[in-house]
Amino acid sequence: MGDTAAAPAGTATPPDAEAQLRSPAYLRLLVIAAVIGVPISAAAYYFLHLVNMLQSWVYADLPRALGFATAPLWWPLPMLGISGVLVGLTVQHLPGRGGHSPVDRFEPGAVPKPVELPGVLLAALASLGLGVVLGPEAPLIALGGGLAVCAVRLARRDVPQRVAAVVAAAGSFAAVSALLGSPITGAFLLMEASGLGGATLGLVLLPGLLAAGIGSLIFVGLNALTGIGPAELALPGLPQFDHPDVAQFGWALVIGVLAALVGSGIRWLATALRAHVERHTVLLTPVIGLAVAGLAIAYVAVTGHSASDVLFSGEAELSPLLQGSAGYSVGALLMLLVCKGLAYGLCLSSFRGGPVFPALYIGAAGGIALSHLPGLPMVAGVAMGIGAMCAVMLKLPLTSVMLATLLLYADGLAVMPLVIVAVVVAHVVAARFAPDQDPVISAG
Structure with a gap:
């Protein structure tokens, strides 16, 4: 060619x-x-x-x-x-x-x-x-x-x-x-x-x-x-979502700003730590691993929920989190966001893997937590949280909209306008915190 x-x-x-x-x-x-x-x-x-x-x-x-x-x-x-x-x-x-x-x-x-x-x-x-x-x-x-x-x-x-x-x-x-x-x-x-x-x-x-x-x-x-296929990234069985309203568009603005703050904080932590880890890789990478383990242990000790909520990518844990969301108090969800977010930032600084799935999981958990407040159905909160966090962590706003909407099956089309607003707000606000030159990873 x-x-x-x-x-x-x-x-x-x-x-x-x-x-x-x-x-x-x-x-x-x-x-x-x-x-x-x-x-x-x-x-x-x-x-x-x-x-x-x-x-x-x-x-x-x-x-x-x-x-x-x-x-x-x-x-x-x-x-x-x-x-x-x-x-x-x-x-x-x-x-x-x-x-x-x-x-x-x-x-x-x-x-x-x-x-x-x-x-x-x-x-x-x-x-x-x-x-x-x-x-x-x-x-x-x-x-x-x-x-x-x-x-x-x-x-x-x-x-x-x-x-x-x-x-x-x-x-x-x-x-x-x-x-x-x-x-x-x-x-x-x-x-x-x-x-x-x-x-x-x-x-x-x-x-x-x-x-x-x-x-x-x-x-x-x-x-x-x-019969041994990996867990599918799919979120069936969620409540039906009819259509967005004015209050939910207001929540889209809030979620976009919050995701920009949280995601930028995670990236700042990861970038700052990486500069130190790269000078002493063999010594500090295990230390980072122990810190991640400590966060998982603290989460279990405080909430009584499984350490798998904090550990792993969140790919297999996302659907159980949504289906069992009634079993999580607001305090447990906030503890999950803190521990998972810190663990995510630590792992980004030192280990090898991809940034997508933890962003999905943290966005969904944040949406569930916010849905306890008036005017925000859980489905809308989860969709906007997923889209906004992915936009901040990946800097791929179009992909973030598609991820959030396709994962929600029939609800996806109805919630898409909210996701678009949340993603755009998150993407623009996060750009205010981003350094002039961001490092890049190969996409082939």
């Missing part, structure tokens, strides 16, 4: 872009994207299953094997300490530093080299499998893009850089195809974050969309065959 100049806004697609769409070379690229989508999505499926298995073994099977009925209150301390040691050693000594720091944004960048992929995998498993408060999407994006380029360059060494970038993006699309509940959501995240735009935006992203669709089918097929 050749490069084309960006067309001015409002003009038609340049003729050479249309010619590329009809060219045999572009059709071959689509075939490559489709073929790559199969093994990479299968690898992503089993990666997610391995993470779930590790979490279950570490926090359920191992304590029982050692004679405990359930994991004791202090159990997260050694587990997160070990996680810190493993991640610190990986970051310090393996090529690629275990992948990008999750405090960085989703933006275009270098695809991991083959020699860096083992470090990315090890750091992700040591972080996610042992209870760190991060999600799997960033390692999947890196691994999917890296594996795709490796596969193409094994078949042909002289791959043009432009083609390699498109293939890497397709690999990333395939890897996250079903992670966010729909291939459209995962694809949209990478569309907004990829930066592969200009007049050929459609040409560049079409292979990724194809890989995402095939990847989602692979997830569905493997789940039907094995």
Whole structure:
């Protein structure tokens, strides 16, 4: 694929872009994207299953094997300490530093080299499998893009850089195809974050969309065959939401501002700590892990709820939180927000994983807490909280709106106007707190 100049806004697609769409070379690229989508999505499926298995073994099977009925209150301390040691050693000594720091944004960048992929995998498993408060999407994006380029360059060494970038993006699309509940959501995240735009935006992203669709089918097929599919990011069974009113639009303004303050505080904590951790990685990463464990223990001791509310990404815990929200007092929800938010910021500074799922969880918990106040139904509060927190933590407002609305099924369309207002307010207010230059993370 050749490069084309960006067309001015409002003009038609340049003729050479249309010619590329009809060219045999572009059709071959689509075939490559489709073929790559199969093994990479299968690898992503089993990666997610391995993470779930590790979490279950570490926090359920191992304590029982050692004679405990359930994991004791202090159990997260050694587990997160070990996680810190493993991640610190990986970051310090393996090529690629275990992948990008999750405090960085989703933006275009270098695809991991083959020699860096083992470090990315090890750091992700040591972080996610042992209870760190991060999600799997960033390692999947890196691994999917890296594996795709490796596969193409094994078949042909002289791959043009432009083609390699498109293939890497397709690999990333395939890897996250079903992670966010729909291939459209995962694809949209990478569309907004990829930066592969200009007049050929459609040409560049079409292979990724194809890989995402095939990847989602692979997830569905493997789940039907094995029955071991990872938890789906879906929020069924919520009360019906009819339509927004004036009071709820007022709440959208409030939630947008609150999310900007909370999210900016989390990012400030993560950025400030990272500067210190990077100077003493092997020593301080386990210390950060122990601090995260301490927050989980304090939450359990004060509220009596499970440590899993604070630990892990929140992907599997989000639906139980919403369905069991009546069992959480306002005090317990506030304690959850403090402990999860601090743990999130600590993990962003040191470990390896993605920023999406903890943001979803914290936004939902904040929405539930605020719904105890007059004029705010829980469904609206949850949707606006999810959208606003994602907008602050990801700086991807369009993706944030889509995430919040698609996760709520039938309620999503009705609540979308509120989500849009909350996201815009959060995005604009958070920009007032952001540094002039924000670091970035590769999106393939």
